[in-house]
Amino acid sequence: MNPTVHPVLAFLQAWWVELVCGVVIVAVVPLIAGYLVLMERKLMADMQARLGPMRVGPHGLLQPIADAVKLLIKEDIIPDHADKMIFWLAPVASMTAALTAMGGIAFGPSFLVARDINVGLLFVVGVSSMGLLGIMLGGWASNSHYSIMGALRSTAQLVSYETAGGLALISGLLLAGTLKIRAIVDAQQHFGVWFVFLAPVALFIYLIASIAETNRAPFDLPEAESELVAGYMTEFSGFRWALYFLGEYTNMIVVGAVATTLFLGGWLRPFPNVRWMNWLDAVPALFTAAVGVYCVYRAGKQPVRVQIWFMWGVALTCFAAALILGLPLLVAPMKFMMPGLNGAFWFLLKISAYIYLFMWVRFTLPRYRFDQLMHLGWYILIPLAIVNVLAVGIAMILESEYGWNRWLAMLLTTVITLATAILLLYLNDKRAAASSTAAPPEEPSAEDSYAG
Amino acid sequence: MLDKVIFFFFAGVAILSAALMVTRRNAMHSAVFLITTLLATAGIFLQLRAEFLFIAQIILYVAGIMVLFIFVIMLVSLDVALHQVKFSRQKWVALFVTLALALEVGVMLWSSRKVPGQGFLLPNAVPAAKLPANTEALAGRLFDAYLLPFEIASVLLLVAMVGAVVMAKKRT
Numbered sequence: 001m002n003p004t005v006h007p008v009l010a011f012l013q014a015w016w017v018e019l020v021c022g023v024v025i026v027a028v029v030p031l032i033a034g035y036l037v038l039m040e041r042k043l044m045a046d047m048q049a050r051l052g053p054m055r056v057g058p059h060g061l062l063q064p065i066a067d068a069v070k071l072l073i074k075e076d077i078i079p080d081h082a083d084k085m086i087f088w089l090a091p092v093a094s095m096t097a098a099l100t101a102m103g104g105i106a107f108g109p110s111f112l113v114a115r116d117i118n119v120g121l122l123f124v125v126g127v128s129s130m131g132l133l134g135i136m137l138g139g140w141a142s143n144s145h146y147s148i149m150g151a152l153r154s155t156a157q158l159v160s161y162e163t164a165g166g167l168a169l170i171s172g173l174l175l176a177g178t179l180k181i182r183a184i185v186d187a188q189q190h191f192g193v194w195f196v197f198l199a200p201v202a203l204f205i206y207l208i209a210s211i212a213e214t215n216r217a218p219f220d221l222p223e224a225e226s227e228l229v230a231g232y233m234t235e236f237s238g239f240r241w242a243l244y245f246l247g248e249y250t251n252m253i254v255v256g257a258v259a260t261t262l263f264l265g266g267w268l269r270p271f272p273n274v275r276w277m278n279w280l281d282a283v284p285a286l287f288t289a290a291v292g293v294y295c296v297y298r299a300g301k302q303p304v305r306v307q308i309w310f311m312w313g314v315a316l317t318c319f320a321a322a323l324i325l326g327l328p329l330l331v332a333p334m335k336f337m338m339p340g341l342n343g344a345f346w347f348l349l350k351i352s353a354y355i356y357l358f359m360w361v362r363f364t365l366p367r368y369r370f371d372q373l374m375h376l377g378w379y380i381l382i383p384l385a386i387v388n389v390l391a392v393g394i395a396m397i398l399e400s401e402y403g404w405n406r407w408l409a410m411l412l413t414t415v416i417t418l419a420t421a422i423l424l425l426y427l428n429d430k431r432a433a434a435s436s437t438a439a440p441p442e443e444p445s446a447e448d449s450y451a452g
Numbered sequence: 453m454l455d456k457v458i459f460f461f462f463a464g465v466a467i468l469s470a471a472l473m474v475t476r477r478n479a480m481h482s483a484v485f486l487i488t489t490l491l492a493t494a495g496i497f498l499q500l501r502a503e504f505l506f507i508a509q510i511i512l513y514v515a516g517i518m519v520l521f522i523f524v525i526m527l528v529s530l531d532v533a534l535h536q537v538k539f540s541r542q543k544w545v546a547l548f549v550t551l552a553l554a555l556e557v558g559v560m561l562w563s564s565r566k567v568p569g570q571g572f573l574l575p576n577a578v579p580a581a582k583l584p585a586n587t588e589a590l591a592g593r594l595f596d597a598y599l600l601p602f603e604i605a606s607v608l609l610l611v612a613m614v615g616a617v618v619m620a621k622k623r624t
Binding site: 007008010011083085086089117118119122123125126127129130132133136137139140141148151152155159179 | 454478480481484487503504506507510511514515518519520522523525526527585586587
């Protein structure tokens, strides 16, 4: 055999799973991100008593594909005085960071994308935080005031909230005692409880921090339409803009996966160790089958024949998924597939719930003002996260050294942290009251009318 | 074989972008090339199975310190800086130091070459199975053998941080 070909073949033999997974990420994640956008628009429409996109495909189901085609064939505009190299590099950096972070996530006990690296969770968090560089460089390279304002805001916001989010993650990691993704989930199975019930404040802080990290309302100041046109994305059009958007929505999936892995039990079903809850193993198959039946029911009501066919196609896909999820329950030799398949189902369900919460928050709360955002980050979230880390550490020592009941110790943690939160909020209110009596803000009415 | 290819790739990228970082006139371009250098160095750490160093490099240097660098550069008017004369007057000293360093590395490589049967000492990765888990090993050393220096360093950083805040505060 040719001596240069041999090591390449050996490499392929050792790493083909990872390579295939990498290709799958690059191919599938954009599609998922597109459908997340559709889901968001549909949900927003529902909450505002509208219908949302309805034209392309039944109930607008093909809208993401139409959007993608439109973005691909749009004219690519580069501003005259833009820095060409960095303008080209920035969106790519943003998206690459997000997609690379996806590589560290495990979607189930047997759907591990990368090998179970020793620093698993840290890898995901660290690499996804590199996306900030893309935002900053893009804002600077466009040579526009709106862009640079958006980039500056984005930097200040992300640096502040990454600190709080990182500290919140540390509270969870203290409980798990490891950074490996699979070992974290195993620890939750060993404890018999998801970490969210042991450290609820940590998940809450991480939730807020992750909303801010993904630049979403109510923390979407870097791209606040009413103030900055589109912030750092103002000068980007067509495919470059799509790359930024892709990075943003991929980041949503990434933070959802991090929260799910660390706090929501990863791919464990609810009550993983309780024997009489074993009927929950049938839920994935029944759930997908129910979705399929609903699609069949809706298929009859579609106005156009193509849409009826499409609906039937979706229904058949659901039935196929239900069959795949259900067969291991019925056929004994296929039982070994069950943890993997069901695990992936629960994991994706939890991520979806997390992202749904994101959207829910977005449609409910108005946008923060920038100083309010900074106050929330530095005066409340970061002290609270530090207290939480200390309290979780103390609770773990109480449990291991002094033989306290785990639940009692963790309850104490939560009470301490909540008391701190109330104290911080009280101090914040007091300071706000003091500053407003000392120096009334100029033209509050004008500011109000432009807020949000 | 493959290890060497990966090593030379990362090393080449690191050296090339380091050279570009020094020679670019635009500060933002320099920052981008510095990021590339740091990423390539992180890649070498990863190849040596030092996962924790790899991710610490990325989190601290690429996503932390470089973000602050770029933040500062964004606030500076680059057009003015572009037309100013560079204040590098220590050309000859730099040349001398570089030559001395190159000589040192050359001597080291030459003497190591004389070890029978080893050739150039290139970083050959130990099989991953033989190494202890990197994070745990590092934490063990840091919080066991080197606890006091570690704590002193953290107190020092805290002092520096408080000092910076005090100095940045407006005098009333």
